[in-house]
Structure formats: structure tokens, C-alpha cells
Amino acid sequence: MTTDIRHIVFDIGKVLIHYDPHLPFSRLIPDETERNWFFANICTHDWNIEQDRGRTWAEAEALLIKQHPAREEHIRAFRKYWHEMVPHAYDDSVAIMEGLIAEGRDVTMLTNFASDTFREAQARFPFLTKPRGVTVSGDVGLIKPDIAIYETHTKSFGLDPAATIFIDDAPVNVEGAKAFGWNAVLFSGPEKLRSDLAGYGVKV
Numbered sequence: 001m002t003t004d005i006r007h008i009v010f011d012i013g014k015v016l017i018h019y020d021p022h023l024p025f026s027r028l029i030p031d032e033t034e035r036n037w038f039f040a041n042i043c044t045h046d047w048n049i050e051q052d053r054g055r056t057w058a059e060a061e062a063l064l065i066k067q068h069p070a071r072e073e074h075i076r077a078f079r080k081y082w083h084e085m086v087p088h089a090y091d092d093s094v095a096i097m098e099g100l101i102a103e104g105r106d107v108t109m110l111t112n113f114a115s116d117t118f119r120e121a122q123a124r125f126p127f128l129t130k131p132r133g134v135t136v137s138g139d140v141g142l143i144k145p146d147i148a149i150y151e152t153h154t155k156s157f158g159l160d161p162a163a164t165i166f167i168d169d170a171p172v173n174v175e176g177a178k179a180f181g182w183n184a185v186l187f188s189g190p191e192k193l194r195s196d197l198a199g200y201g202v203k204v
Contacts, residue, residue, distance in 0.1 A: 005183065005200045007159045010097055010131070011144075011168040012111040015187045017089050017125055021048075024081035028074060042068055043078045051114040054141045082117055083124070092190035094127050096197075096204050101130055105202070109134040110153045110166070112143050112173075133157060144168070145176025154180075165200055167193060 013019040021039065029035040039045075042064060051060055057079045064075045101107050108131050111118065115138035122128045135153040142149040154161055161181035168174050169187045177184035185196040194204055 004163055005165050005202050007106045007108070007157070007164040008100055008197075008202065009153065009159075009164060009166045009177075009182070010107065010109045011166075011170075011173065011187070012109055012113065012121070012128065013086075014169040015090070015167060016093050016097065016109075016128070017086050017121065019086050021078070021085050023087060024077065024084040025074075028077055028081070038071075038074060042071055043075060048078075049112065049143060051117075052112040052137045053143050054115070054138045057114070057116070079117075083120065086121060086124075089125055089127070090190070093187075093193065096190060096193060098127060098130060099204050100202070107131040108153070108157050108159075110144070110149070111135070112137045114138045144170070144173040145179075147176060147180050150177055150180035150182060165197070165202070167196075 010016060021043070022035065025035050025038070029038055047060065047064065051057060061075055061079070065072045068075065097107060109128070111134065113121070113136050115136060118136045118138065128134070133156070135149065135156060137143045137149060140149065140152055142152060144150075150166075153159070154164070162183075164182045166174070166177040166182045166184040167187050168177070168184065171186055174184040174186050183200060185193070187193055197204055
């Protein structure tokens with residue numbers, strides 16, 4: 001591939017840091033069947049993604065508690081124990097990102113993340129402050145794979161789409177980036193990432 005990559009954009013969750021809401025809830029709702037039902041019907045992905053879009057936790061909790069008053073404790077536990085859902089970084093991925101920065105590469109981040117939990121994550125994982133900057137969905141009121149968030153990031157950081165490569169763990173977000181005009185690769189592990197970057201002429 002002969003693409004001249006000058007900008008490298010990282011997703012964060014499941015690329016640089018681990019995320020799994022089952023971690024605290026395996027303690028709070030020990031029965032696996034009940035826990036899966038809770039995530040499928042109450043604190044759903046679609047409910048959580050609206051906090052990534054900018055809805056406050058207070059609004060989000062109030063909405064669900066009105067619908068499921070008997071589940072108030074578990075609903076509030078989602079934010080209360082959020083820190084347990086992100087227990088560690090992916091050290092190999094972080095090393096790749098830090099190596100690119102050390103080489104002088106232009107590295108930024110684009111993430112679906114609630115504003116407050118992202119700041120909490122930055123405090124816990126200082127490497128999240130090392131790239132040139134970040135677009136946080138909760139700050140801009142847009143979420144991947146909306147084309148508008150890739151456009152916002154491009155304009156904010158002065159990127160050339162054709163010279164940009166994006167790394168994300170979700171196929172739909174990778175396709176969204178490609179639809180906007182970025183190059184993009186699906187993250188499935190550090191060795192595959194090294195190989196994918198090398199294919200674009202980016203050695204790490």
C-alpha cells in the first residue's frame with residue numbers, strides 16, 4: 001500500500017483500555033441469566049450510548065428508575081461502579097501508541113465516551129493525555145459511527161482524511177471512518193495492529 005499516512009487516530013475502549021460492565025455486576029447480580037436480562041432490558045447498550053452522546057447520568061438514571069422503580073439500586077450502580085468496568089490498560093497497545101508519539105507521529109484519539117467518565121479515565125490512565133488531543137463524543141454531542149463525528153475530528157485537528165488511519169474495535173465504526181474518507185483498520189490485538197500499520201507504511 002502506498003498511502004502516505006501522516007495522522008493516526010486511536011479509539012480508546014477495548015483498544016487502549018479494557019471495558020466490561022459485567023465486572024461489577026457479576027457481584028451485584030450473581031445470577032448470569034438475570035444479569036444478562038438486566039443488560040438486555042434495563043441498562044442496555046442503547047441506553048448507555050446516550051451518555052456517550054452527552055446525556056447526563058442524572059437524566060439517564062431518572063428515566064430508567066421511573067420505568068423500573070424496583071431496580072433503582074442496580075440502575076444507579078452502573079455509574080457508581082463504572083471504575084470497576086475499566087480495570088486495566090492494554091499495555092501492548094499503549095506501547096504502540098506511545099512509540100508512535102515518541103517517533104514524532106501525529107497521534108490523536110476519537111472515542112465514544114461520556115464526558116465525566118472520560119476525565120476519570122484520563123486521571124487513572126495518564127497515557128490518555130499523551131496524544132495531541134482527543135474528540136470525546138460526550139463533549140461534542142455526536143457518536144461514532146455518525147459521519148459528523150469524523151468530520152468534527154478532522155476539522156478540529158487539521159487532518160487530511162486520505163492521510164489518516166483510524167484504529168477501532170467495532171466494525172461499524174471502522175466502516176463509518178472509511179465512509180468519511182479515512183483509512184481504517186479493525187483492532188483485534190496488538191500483533192494484528194502492528195501488521196495492519198506496517199501495511200500502510202507505518203512501522204512500530
